[in-house]
Amino acid sequence: MDFELTEEQRMFHDMARKFAEQEILPTLKENERQEKFDPGIIKKMASQGLLAPHMPKEYGGLGLDYITSAIIWEQLCGASLSVTQAAVSGPIQPATNLLDAGTEEQKKKYLPPVCKGESIMSGAVVEPTAGSDSSMIETVARRSGNRWIINGTKIFITNGEIADVVLFIAQTDKSKGLKGLASFIVERDTPGFSSTPLKGKISWRGGSEGTLRFTDMELPLENQVGEIGGALRDALRGIDTARLFLAAGAVGLAQSCLEASIKYAKERVQFGKPIGGHQLIQEIIAKMATKVDAARWLTYRAADLKSRGIRHIKEMSYAKYFSTEAALWIASQAVKIHGSFGTIDDYPVGHHYQDAITATILGGTAQMHQLTIGQQLLEMAAFR
């Protein structure tokens, strides 16, 4: 067991940190105030090889292992988890899903442009009535001759408003439940496809989400991805990578809060000395640092198992659940250490605090991961 970064990992760590400082931080405050995501960041990330580190080279990625990818995601999210998620979510969730379930023709057509930042791809599962419970999906796919006719709505879809391509799940036969679900791919200019942006967010303000509507949208049969009945299993492979990204991102967010808190605690003087010299502040800093370290190693362990193709359902849930909950606690303490200054956006801790709550929800809520861990340990499902 070696806890040191390799030379290559150190290089990607430094590259990603520099990118975050030079390309994400300067515009973050203004963009968050306007609830704006600038898609230009996607091409910039791609030009430095940071957009799709985990994807195979033949489809436009770097072919890196998942620990090195997690190190990159951690550093980018040290600037902003929501901006980074909007930038990399195409290569992470729907692209990984397509890589596993798509035909060679589908992969060659869609993956290289997404991994090179030339096309934006969304993955759409969630609906107004179907969140954690995908058996409630109501988007209907009806077969008519050599076409599929699609009707339905998808909500909270990352980049839903700007995506060029969407990989989505629909129900082909309600009587079959989950076994009736199938995946399809659609391009934005298809008649019957429309989208609206999500506004009024209290969190994730640097990100980008939208609502999709499919109205008598016709798709040729070759736009079906994978087999009928396998859609949820296929999607979960992409979601597994999204969970690793969120765990790593939460570590980056938490590390940034820790660094900002240490700096501030050394500078801010109250009661005749820097607040860091007060024992109660040191207790908080000590707890923050311990949780950051624990979250990081849970994340790297899950990444290592994933890279080696070893079953890691429980370990990925440990990482996603613990890291995002720890990040939320750490960010809330960081705001408190900054006092009133922590509540304005001149300091990084406020926007991290806002992002941290959302990180506990997407990619499976904390409860879903607790139930997954329980199911793995007890060999009993408690979902229903």
Ligand SMILES: Cc1cc2nc3c(=O)[nH]c(=O)nc-3n(C[C@H](O)[C@H](O)[C@H](O)COP(=O)(O)OP(=O)(O)OC[C@H]3O[C@@H](n4cnc5c(N)ncnc54)[C@H](O)[C@@H]3O)c2cc1C
């Ligand atoms: C910023 C952002 C980006 C997103 N991007 C995407 C995307 O690209 N594609 C996509 O498809 N979706 C996306 N989502 C949606 C996200 O995946 C869902 O919000 C998430 O899965 C939870 O679903 P829900 O919000 O409907 O909550 P619900 O499932 O309705 O849950 C509500 C609450 O009930 C709890 N709960 C539910 N069932 C149980 C149970 N059995 N036991 C105990 N507690 C339970 C949950 O943990 C939660 O606390 C995104 C969401 C956000 C906020």
